[in-house]
Amino acid sequence: MISGPLHRLALGLLPVAGAGFVCLCQMLFQWSFLVFTLALGALAVWLGWDFGIVARQRDRWFTPFDHQTPLSPEIAQKVRTFFYPGLGGSWMQALRYVGPTGLNGSSLPSAPLLLYSVQPVNPPEVILASDSWPALSVPWFFTVAITRIGVAMHGILSPATYFLNVPLTSFAQRPDQEQLRAALASNPRREQLTILAGSSRGASTVLCAVSQMSREQQDEIGLVVLEGAFDTVPNTAHARFGTGIGSFLTWVLGWATAYDPAAPTPLDLVKSFPAHVPVAFITSKADTVVPMAHTLALRDAVVAARGGDTTHVHTLVLEKSGHSSYVNQDLGDQTLYRAFMDSLYRKYVLK
Numbered sequence: 001m002i003s004g005p006l007h008r009l010a011l012g013l014l015p016v017a018g019a020g021f022v023c024l025c026q027m028l029f030q031w032s033f034l035v036f037t038l039a040l041g042a043l044a045v046w047l048g049w050d051f052g053i054v055a056r057q058r059d060r061w062f063t064p065f066d067h068q069t070p071l072s073p074e075i076a077q078k079v080r081t082f083f084y085p086g087l088g089g090s091w092m093q094a095l096r097y098v099g100p101t102g103l104n105g106s107s108l109p110s111a112p113l114l115l116y117s118v119q120p121v122n123p124p125e126v127i128l129a130s131d132s133w134p135a136l137s138v139p140w141f142f143t144v145a146i147t148r149i150g151v152a153m154h155g156i157l158s159p160a161t162y163f164l165n166v167p168l169t170s171f172a173q174r175p176d177q178e179q180l181r182a183a184l185a186s187n188p189r190r191e192q193l194t195i196l197a198g199s200s201r202g203a204s205t206v207l208c209a210v211s212q213m214s215r216e217q218q219d220e221i222g223l224v225v226l227e228g229a230f231d232t233v234p235n236t237a238h239a240r241f242g243t244g245i246g247s248f249l250t251w252v253l254g255w256a257t258a259y260d261p262a263a264p265t266p267l268d269l270v271k272s273f274p275a276h277v278p279v280a281f282i283t284s285k286a287d288t289v290v291p292m293a294h295t296l297a298l299r300d301a302v303v304a305a306r307g308g309d310t311t312h313v314h315t316l317v318l319e320k321s322g323h324s325s326y327v328n329q330d331l332g333d334q335t336l337y338r339a340f341m342d343s344l345y346r347k348y349v350l351k
Helices: 004-029 031-050 053-061 074-078 091-096 140-154 174-185 201-211 215-219 233-241 243-256 266-272 292-305 331-348
Strands: 079-084 118-120 126-128 162-164 193-199 221-227 279-284 313-318
Touching: 074 079, 079 091, 079 174, 079 201, 091 118, 174 201, 193 201, 201 221, 201 266, 215 221, 221 331, 233 243, 233 292, 266 292, 279 292, 279 331, 292 313, 313 331
Parallel strands: 079 118, 079 193, 193 221, 221 279, 279 313
Antiparallel strands: 126 162
């Protein structure tokens, strides 16, 4: 039996190979094969829902928690939070942080209240159901199956339908940064304090975007919250899969997605992160996707650029929560997360 990095690589490449095979057959055999694969995709979603495969996995990953009382009703009026999701996520990823009331008609009943007045941002590769689907891209039914099973695992109620145009996927580089800046530009600040938050790819996107903003734009930001931020794509790939396989996967990303191996990395750009903007780094000892050391390397670079001053640099290290489950895998970690965010709001919002 294959184990270790090779096993993880095989599992990771399986859906990619399947998508490529479906695309090829769709072009060769056109409608007859399309109907067959549509039925197959529908069957996969049906199995996930009706036979409890997804539900059992969700029960192992996500623990129901008691909902806390908001720290202060004033916070929602005093801040506006822009949230950028991680790889493969859409605006719905923000549902993990906004409490059981949810956003845009969708909700996650087990979600803690960590972020207020959230305005989520969709990455470039996310295509909403109301938009047109580009020809000869990853078939829509394939990505619908993946995203539908994903939201089922998280227990999201009334989820929106979205697709992923994989070739447009960026990794905290210019397309992601431009997407975030466009969201900020289309929602000019009034009296509220602007908070920027992100998870994984989204966290690194926020870090890179803020580092390259004008001083005037940086002055509008009251707090930056970075959860599971990676320092470089190669470092992350090497840590998870080993040097050889990690280098190969990095090359694949450069060929199949919008990833540019020559572009500046978050570890390069973090040296320009503004010294007057408060920033919080959140990581976990149990994170095997973006190791704690990678996120702390970014934190250390910020501190070094500030001459060792840690006054407005905050760090939270969780104990048991995995990469995509910082807020709702372990009750002890979630309690720490809540207290950490409350302390930030007291310091920078309710002052």
